[in-house]
Amino acid sequence: MADNRNGAPNWGLVGVGADGAEMASQVVTDATHDVFDDRIALLGRAVADVRAYAEQIGVIGTASLGEAAADTDRIVTFDLPFGMQFDLSGVVPEERQFCANTERVVESLRSVLDGADAIAYLTVPGGKASWVVPALVERIGATANGHPPDAPARGGRPQQFVVATLPSETDPIQTRFDACYTLFGLLGPDERRSAATTFLVSKPTLQEQFLLEPVDSTPGAGSTGLPHGPIATAVNQFIAAGRRSDRSPHGTFGIARDRPLGLDLTVAIEAAADATFVPVDVSTVESVSLIVGAPEERIRSDAITAVGVADAFGSWATERGISDRTRGSTLVSRPGDGQTFDVLFVPTGFDLGPVLDPLEDAYEQGKAVLERAESSRDLARAERLERRVRGDDTND
Known part of the structure; x- marks a missing residue:
């Protein structure tokens, strides 16, 4: 890649989960300007989930939660030994444990992303690691590297973008419920959100537009059959344009x-x-x-x-x-x-109905499970986030 251009924003890149790491790998491989430098992290519930993609884009070693590998060149890999998701069997993890783990990850990420004016997260909501994204966005955006939120760029609060690939109607109920919950944590008319825009990608829509032959013979196709090439092209072109100012809650490419x-x-x-x-x-x-x-x-x-x-x-x-x-x-x-x-x-800022409607049945089933399990706190949070997105909650 060529050197970063004078005056161009410094970007950070975070691939979350195996699919997010795979997309990040393609973004870095296809990039024509080195806007990331060493501000790249791959996050997964286990190092094994992202090891192959870390190696593709220059990682020499890996690290466990909160500890950077001393011999890492460009990438730091973290191990996230938790999954913040509602288990539809009725077992719901304690929120305080989730928050404690998240804070440890955030502290490590802040050091990796130091100096970034903008950060792009690549994830597939519904994956086991994707639940961490709203919390990361909130905490990293609230205070960056010890500076107050209104501090100047390059040390203050970076603008943050999430590229989120949604599951299909044929994916398991748990996956679709998790995807909705993650999105509701990112979207909505809430000025406290730190992500400037969550860019939405539909797996079935993308597959229809970029018809795939068998994955092994298709350039730019991910291991799950998702064509990553168009996503990488879009992300790199968006970054090349230096776009950082749109405050709409959601968009797409x-x-x-x-x-x-x-x-x-x-x-x-x-x-x-x-x-x-x-x-x-x-x-x-x-x-x-x-x-x-x-x-x-x-x-x-x-x-x-x-x-x-x-x-x-x-x-x-x-x-x-x-x-x-x-x-x-x-x-x-x-x-x-x-x-x-x-x-x-x-x-x-377009109508979200056609995007969320295919996931709604699974989301309602998930809420019913929480209600039967008497998980009142988690059910209340799920409903509150949903009302925010649908614009009928004036108290949150």
């Missing part, structure tokens, strides 16, 4: 890759808008932005220009009736054959 230079940009924008990683009704978005990646030599020769991108985006938004909700466009350089460009479409 849509991508149109390898479009031929000379193609009408509005056609490529429409293709990206039709290929969002979760179902999006564009008419419901709070805001939308655009990032176009093109070969540097073609940008220098004015084969594609920032003005041209902005004009095309404005025309497209006017046609869609959302010109008052655009938040700008950015043209960034990317490697390639010199003949193609990528379009990243970034909608935020």
